[in-house]
Amino acid sequence: KQEVTQIPAALSVPEGENLVLNCSFTDSAIYNLQWFRQDPGKGLTSLLLIQSSQREQTSGRLNASLDKSSGRSTLYIAASQPGDSATYLCAVRPLISSGSARQLTFGSGTQLTVLP
Amino acid sequence: GAGVSQSPRYKVAKRGQDVALRCDPISGHVSLFWYQQALGQGPEFLTYFQNEAQLDKSGLPSDRFFAERPEGSVSTLKIQRTQQEDSAVYLCASSLDRVAGNTIYFGEGSWLTVV
Numbered sequence: 001k002q003e004v005t006q007i008p009a010a011l012s013v014p015e016g017e018n019l020v021l022n023c024s025f026t027d028s029a030i031y032n033l034q035w036f037r038q039d040p041g042k043g044l045t046s047l048l049l050i051q052s053s054q055r056e057q058t059s060g061r062l063n064a065s066l067d068k069s070s071g072r073s074t075l076y077i078a079a080s081q082p083g084d085s086a087t088y089l090c091a092v093r094p095l096i097s098s099g100s101a102r103q104l105t106f107g108s109g110t111q112l113t114v115l116p
Numbered sequence: 117g118a119g120v121s122q123s124p125r126y127k128v129a130k131r132g133q134d135v136a137l138r139c140d141p142i143s144g145h146v147s148l149f150w151y152q153q154a155l156g157q158g159p160e161f162l163t164y165f166q167n168e169a170q171l172d173k174s175g176l177p178s179d180r181f182f183a184e185r186p187e188g189s190v191s192t193l194k195i196q197r198t199q200q201e202d203s204a205v206y207l208c209a210s211s212l213d214r215v216a217g218n219t220i221y222f223g224e225g226s227w228l229t230v231v
Contacts, residue, residue: 004158034220043120043207043224044159089158103149103172104220106158 002027004092006107013080014115021075021110023090028068034104035064035075036089044089048075052095080114087111118142120223122208128229129198137193137226139208149220150183150193151207159207165191198230 003026013019023033032051036044048057048064050073056065063076073090091104121140129135141148146167151159152175161175167188176183180199185191195202205225211218 036222041224041227043122044209044222046219046221049219091158103161103164103175104159106160108156108158 002030002092002094002105004090004105004107006088006090006110008110009108010111010113012113012115015080015082017080017114018076018078019080019112021077021088021090021112023073023075023107025071025073025092025105027092027094028071029095030068031093031095033064033066033073033090033092035062035073036091038087038089038109040086047088077112080112082114082116084114085112120208120210120221122206122223122226124226125224126227126229128231131200131230132197133230134194134196135198135228137195137206137208137228139191139193139223141189141191141208141210142212142221143189144212145210145221146188146213147211147218147220148185148191149209150191151209152177153205153207153225155204162193162206195228198228200230203228203230 005024007022034049035047038044050057050066061078066073087109089109091106123138148165150162153159163183164172165185180196182194207225209220209222211220
């Protein structure tokens with residue numbers, strides 16, 4: 001069974017710092033990996049999607065990397081801002097199997113606070 | 117609408133009451149998922165539809181949970197005889213087609229509290 005772990009569970013940084021959020025998964029047979037942002041009381045907003053054949057994806061100040069063989073992904077946030085404060089979740093999607101098996105398996109998230 | 121819409125946003129139910137949670141996916145999206153998110157945890161898979169077909173219900177925690185998508189669009193998650201442990205956020209998500217590579221879009225969730 002796939003397990004996804006995110007470390008740290010919570011992180012507090014001053015505004016302007018660059019930071020890295022970590023995600024690890026136990027089964028490397030994945031189709032893709034997705035990073036989400038969740039604000040309090042809100043649903044999930046997709047940030048970056050990395051296909052298994054890709055090494056990284058970038059969007060603005062965000063860069064996500066994927067090392068499938070070692071079961072790791074990182075989300076790099078450059079020049080952090082107070083508006084980046086949220087919970088960041090990573091999720092992996094398995095390779096399609098005989099069952100539908102299309103569901104994402106999520107980590108528990110990293111709660112980020114960027115202090116002004 | 118432009119996004120995944122869920123209703124009600126907030127529901128307080130007395131223990132033993134039945135509840136129904138509605139999801140309107142993005143128009144034209146083939147795949148629809150239900151997830152349950154407990155406080156401080158990541159979402160956990162409940163069930164998956166491809167159009168009107170429920171292809172995977174392995175995540176439903178008990179036979180009190182039932183989901184349907186009769187016309188391949190709107191979906192309803194029904195919880196019978198609610199228990200306190202059912203208190204959670206219920207998230208609906210959709211994606212464009214059956215290809216697993218497409219981005220999945222989430223609604224804002226239905227927050228269920230069982231008292």
